[in-house]
Amino acid sequence: MEINAQKRGSKLYAALTGELDQHSAEKVRIMLDTLIHDITVRELTLDLSGVTFMDSAGLGVVLGRYKKIQMRGGKVIVTGVSASVDRIFRMSGIYTLVERR
Amino acid sequence: MNLQNYTEVAFSALSQNETFARAVVASFAAQLNPTIEQLSDLRTAVSEAVTNAIIHGYEQDASKLVRMECRIDGDILTVTVRDDGCGIADIALARRPFYTSKPELERSGMGFSVMEAFMDQVQVESVPGKGTTVTMSKQIRHGD
Ligand SMILES: Nc1ncnc2c1ncn2[C@@H]1O[C@H](COP(=O)(O)OP(=O)(O)O)[C@@H](O)[C@H]1O
Ligand SMILES: [Mg+2]
Numbered sequence: 308m309e310i311n312a313q314k315r316g317s318k319l320y321a322a323l324t325g326e327l328d329q330h331s332a333e334k335v336r337i338m339l340d341t342l343i344h345d346i347t348v349r350e351l352t353l354d355l356s357g358v359t360f361m362d363s364a365g366l367g368v369v370l371g372r373y374k375k376i377q378m379r380g381g382k383v384i385v386t387g388v389s390a391s392v393d394r395i396f397r398m399s400g401i402y403t404l405v406e407r408r
Numbered sequence: 409m410n411l412q413n414y415t416e417v418a419f420s421a422l423s424q425n426e427t428f429a430r431a432v433v434a435s436f437a438a439q440l441n442p443t444i445e446q447l448s449d450l451r452t453a454v455s456e457a458v459t460n461a462i463i464h465g466y467e468q469d470a471s472k473l474v475r476m477e478c479r480i481d482g483d484i485l486t487v488t489v490r491d492d493g494c495g496i497a498d499i500a501l502a503r504r505p506f507y508t509s510k511p512e513l514e515r516s517g518m519g520f521s522v523m524e525a526f527m528d529q530v531q532v533e534s535v536p537g538k539g540t541t542v543t544m545s546k547q548i549r550h551g552d
Contacts, residue, residue: 329459330423336514360430362455363522367514391448398505398525399518 310338317349317381324357327365335368343372349381352408356387365392366399373404384408413439413480418473421466421491429458429476429489436478437485440548449526450485450546456519457489457542463513465493465540486545495536503532 308325319342327335343351351372355361373383383405388396396402415436419425430451437450458474466472477488496502503524508517523530527544534540 326427328423328426328455329463330426332514360451360455362452362459363516363518364459366518367516370516371514390445391452394525395452395518395522398521399516 308335310335310342312342314345314348317347318352319343319345319348319350320352320354322354322357326360327358327368328360328362329364332364332368336371339368339372340375343375346379348376349379350384351376351381352384352386354387355385355389355392358387358389358392361389361392361395363395363399366395366401369396369405370399370401373401377404382406411439411480411482414477416475416477418475420470421462421468421472421474421493422470423459423462423468425474426455426458426462429474430455432476433478433487436480437548440480440483440485441550442548443550446546446548450487453523453526453530453544453546454487454489456523457487457544460519460542461489461491461493461540463510463515465491465495467494483548484545485548486543488541488543490539490541492539495538495540496532496534497536499532499534 308331312321376383386408433450433454461474475490479486503520505521506517508515527546529545531543
C-alpha cells in the first residue's frame, strides 16, 4: 500500500494505492496519522481510486481518521469509491459522517 | 452441468496470508466463470473470515494454522474457514453489526455483516476454547 499526499493550506489530499486489508491497515494508519499529525489539517480527502481491494479493515481505517479530524472540527471526504467499497461504506452508515465525492 | 470439485489449504495465522487466501478462492472459483463483481464479493467475504481466524481466533499466533476448504457443487461455491482458536461464546452477539471485541485494533465490527451481504449463506459454528468454523456459500451464475 502506497500513499501519495499533497497539502494545500488546511486541505490534505491523500491517494491510496494497493490492497487495504487487516495486514496493510496498520501501516496505512501510521502513514495517515503522521500526515494529519499536522494540526493545521482541517480537511482530509482520501482518494480510493487506486485501491484494488478493501474489506472492513479499510472501513476501520477511514472511521479512525474521521474521529481524529472531527475532534479538531475538521472533515473527511472519500473519492474514487468502487461499487464494492461503496457497499461496505453504505451498510456501515459512514456517509452520515464522511462525505463521498 | 453438475461440476464437483474440492480443494483445501492450510496456512500460518499471519495477516500477510490474507492476500494468499483471497487468491486461492479467486483462482478456484474461476472455473465457474464468475463475473468480476462475484469474484470481488468472494474475495471480500473470504478476507473477513480469514482475518477473524487470524486476529480473533488465534490472536496472531503464527505457530497456529488456519484451514480453508473450497467446494464446488454445480454452480454453488462453498468456502469453509476453520481455526482451532479461542472460539466465540455468544455467536448472535458476535454477528451483530458493529460488535467488536477489539476496538483497540480499530476493528469496525462489520466483518460478519460484510460476509452476509456478499455471500448467499453464512453459517457460524463455534465452541469456546476449541475453535470456530465459518461456512459460506454463493451461487455463481455468469451474467447475473
Ligand atoms: N474466528 C473467530 N474466533 C474468535 N472470535 C471471533 C472469530 N470471528 C469473529 N469473532 C468475534 O466476533 C466479533 C465480530 O466479528 P466481525 O463482525 O468480523 O468484526 P471485527 O472483526 O471487526 O471485530 C469479533 O470482534 C470477535 O469477538
Ligand atoms: Mg472481522
